[in-house]
Amino acid sequence: MGNFKMMNINFSKEELTEFKIREIFESFHYRRKHLNKFEEYALYEENKDFIATNNVITFSDANGRLLALKPDITLSVIKAIPEKPMVETERIYYVDEVFRFSRKAKEFKVKKQVGAELIGSVDGRVQLEIIDLSLQCLKAIGENYLLDISHQSFIKSFLGQCCLPVHIEKELLGYMNNKNIHDIERLFSRYQVPEKEGEGLIRLSGLSGNLHETLPQVKELVFNKECEDAYKELEMIDNAFRAPEYRQRLYLDFSVINHMDYYDGLVFLGYVEGKVSEVLSGGRYDKLLRKMNKNNNAIGFGIYMSNL
Amino acid sequence: MLNVALPKGRLGDNVYKLFSSVDLVEDEAIKESRKLVIEKGGFNFFLVKPSDVAIYVEHGVADIGIVGKDTLLDTEPDVYELLDLNMGKCKMAVAAVNGFAEKPEKPLRVATKYTNVARNYFSSRNREIELIKLNGSIELAPILGLSDVIVDIVETGSTLKENNLHVIKEITDISARLIANKSSCKFKKAEIDNLKNKLIKVI
Numbered sequence: 001m002g003n004f005k006m007m008n009i010n011f012s013k014e015e016l017t018e019f020k021i022r023e024i025f026e027s028f029h030y031r032r033k034h035l036n037k038f039e040e041y042a043l044y045e046e047n048k049d050f051i052a053t054n055n056v057i058t059f060s061d062a063n064g065r066l067l068a069l070k071p072d073i074t075l076s077v078i079k080a081i082p083e084k085p086m087v088e089t090e091r092i093y094y095v096d097e098v099f100r101f102s103r104k105a106k107e108f109k110v111k112k113q114v115g116a117e118l119i120g121s122v123d124g125r126v127q128l129e130i131i132d133l134s135l136q137c138l139k140a141i142g143e144n145y146l147l148d149i150s151h152q153s154f155i156k157s158f159l160g161q162c163c164l165p166v167h168i169e170k171e172l173l174g175y176m177n178n179k180n181i182h183d184i185e186r187l188f189s190r191y192q193v194p195e196k197e198g199e200g201l202i203r204l205s206g207l208s209g210n211l212h213e214t215l216p217q218v219k220e221l222v223f224n225k226e227c228e229d230a231y232k233e234l235e236m237i238d239n240a241f242r243a244p245e246y247r248q249r250l251y252l253d254f255s256v257i258n259h260m261d262y263y264d265g266l267v268f269l270g271y272v273e274g275k276v277s278e279v280l281s282g283g284r285y286d287k288l289l290r291k292m293n294k295n296n297n298a299i300g301f302g303i304y305m306s307n308l
Numbered sequence: 309m310l311n312v313a314l315p316k317g318r319l320g321d322n323v324y325k326l327f328s329s330v331d332l333v334e335d336e337a338i339k340e341s342r343k344l345v346i347e348k349g350g351f352n353f354f355l356v357k358p359s360d361v362a363i364y365v366e367h368g369v370a371d372i373g374i375v376g377k378d379t380l381l382d383t384e385p386d387v388y389e390l391l392d393l394n395m396g397k398c399k400m401a402v403a404a405v406n407g408f409a410e411k412p413e414k415p416l417r418v419a420t421k422y423t424n425v426a427r428n429y430f431s432s433r434n435r436e437i438e439l440i441k442l443n444g445s446i447e448l449a450p451i452l453g454l455s456d457v458i459v460d461i462v463e464t465g466s467t468l469k470e471n472n473l474h475v476i477k478e479i480t481d482i483s484a485r486l487i488a489n490k491s492s493c494k495f496k497k498a499e500i501d502n503l504k505n506k507l508i509k510v511i
Binding site: 144146148175178179180182183251255271273275276277278 | 366367368386387388389390391392489490491494495
């Protein structure tokens with residue numbers, strides 16, 4: 001198929017950025033995947049926590065099946081992958097719209113999202129590719145950018161040490177997410193979390209800075225096998241992106257937390273100067289695959305075009 | 309240059325004084341000024357309605373802001389909460405007219421400005437409520453029979469006392485917090501860290 005060249009069209013800045021991002025995906029040999037605009041509602045009902053909303057636009061088809069306009073893309077991507085371990089790692093990207101309820105605006109919004117997913121046997125080395133891809137995309141959005149990286153194994157290990165009831169853990173994660181150390185300290189004294197365990201989590205929550213410079217402090221916090229493995233993954237990233245251009249872009253920040261029931265490894269958020277919130281969000285979601293009976297691993301990210 | 313959203317009124321004045329006490333700005337009262345934007349010592353101060361501070365910060369117009377925990381609890385903005393400034397201390401509480409006896413067989417009528425806080429608090433106790441959103445003079449509601457109880461902030465309790473009301477349950481402690489836009493924290497990290505470290509020493 002030949003390339004179709006469009007001339008004399010004034011594309012908006014956002015459209016041009018989208019094309020640049022797609023060009024990057026193609027150059028990394030990611031294949032575009034077309035997805036249906038709607039899915040069976042049951043998919044979202046079963047994974048309510050993952051999409052973090054109860055508000056989904058639903059309708060019935062001619063057979064009475066309850067369908068929904070997609071509030072999320074990752075679930076649709078996973079649904080399409082085989083249950084058995086895949087022999088070859090699949091690299092896909094999408095350009096699609098999601099229909100999300102905005103809690104603030106109290107109405108549904110259509111949001112454009114582009115993203116990439118790497119599915120199959122994912123290891124530390126393959127993960128580097130996704131980090132690289134994220135950095136390239138951020139660079140295409142703006143000159144001054146950075147990627148905040150965190151690892152759920154550290155958060156899970158320290159959280160486990162505190163032995164708190166589930167709903168209190170949720171409250172604690174909210175404080176960690178907002179870098180709110182003072183309320184973490186209050187929560188610990190309210191629930192009599194032993195000083196030693198509490199102190200570890202507070203140190204972890206306060207850690208943020210350039211990845212290369214912060215790693216020695218992370219090493220000091222390693223206390224179990226999970227943390228050790230996680231540390232190795234972080235170290236691998238630091239070693240792989242040694243060039244000064246990238247070293248100054250990679251940050252470590254344990255306030256980056258994604259849903260603990262679905263994400264279980266690396267998680268990251270991308271920021272570009274001048275954009276008020278994160279523009280890119282991603283992570284390793286093997287746990288979600290297990291929940292959906294898929295015997296594979298996956299890592300991916302999405303870029304919210306409406307935040308650009 | 310850091311853009312700072314300050315709440316208009318007493319809290320804003322006190323925060324400005326706090327800034328001047330650590331030599332971030334000159335000690336000069338901003339009370340008299342009617343300007344809404346004041347440029348001083350490397351800061352752009354915006355004087356906004358207390359309940360709007362977090363909106364300015366979340367949208368990145370202001371890099372940082374000072375806001376009461378009451379507003380943060382009620383609006384749950386997506387911002388970093390960097391410090392408890394230990395100022396403007398009070399309590400969020402449930403209050404009722406003296407002698408009030410709750411009827412457990414009926415939904416509790418709750419008048420409040422803080423609908424989210426009230427909803428979360430009573431739902432965590434599995435208590436069905438009927439919410440009545442008010443914007444001011446909340447204490448009037450139970451006196452006139454508009455509601456059974458109110459959820460509001462209580463400083464000294466004297467307003468309650470004067471109106472024959474009393475606290476029946478404290479929900480949480482409230483104080484002023486330093487908040488920051490998440491993206492600003494990345495690209496103005498050094499400036500924000502510097503400000504935070506100076507303030508830590510005096511709070």
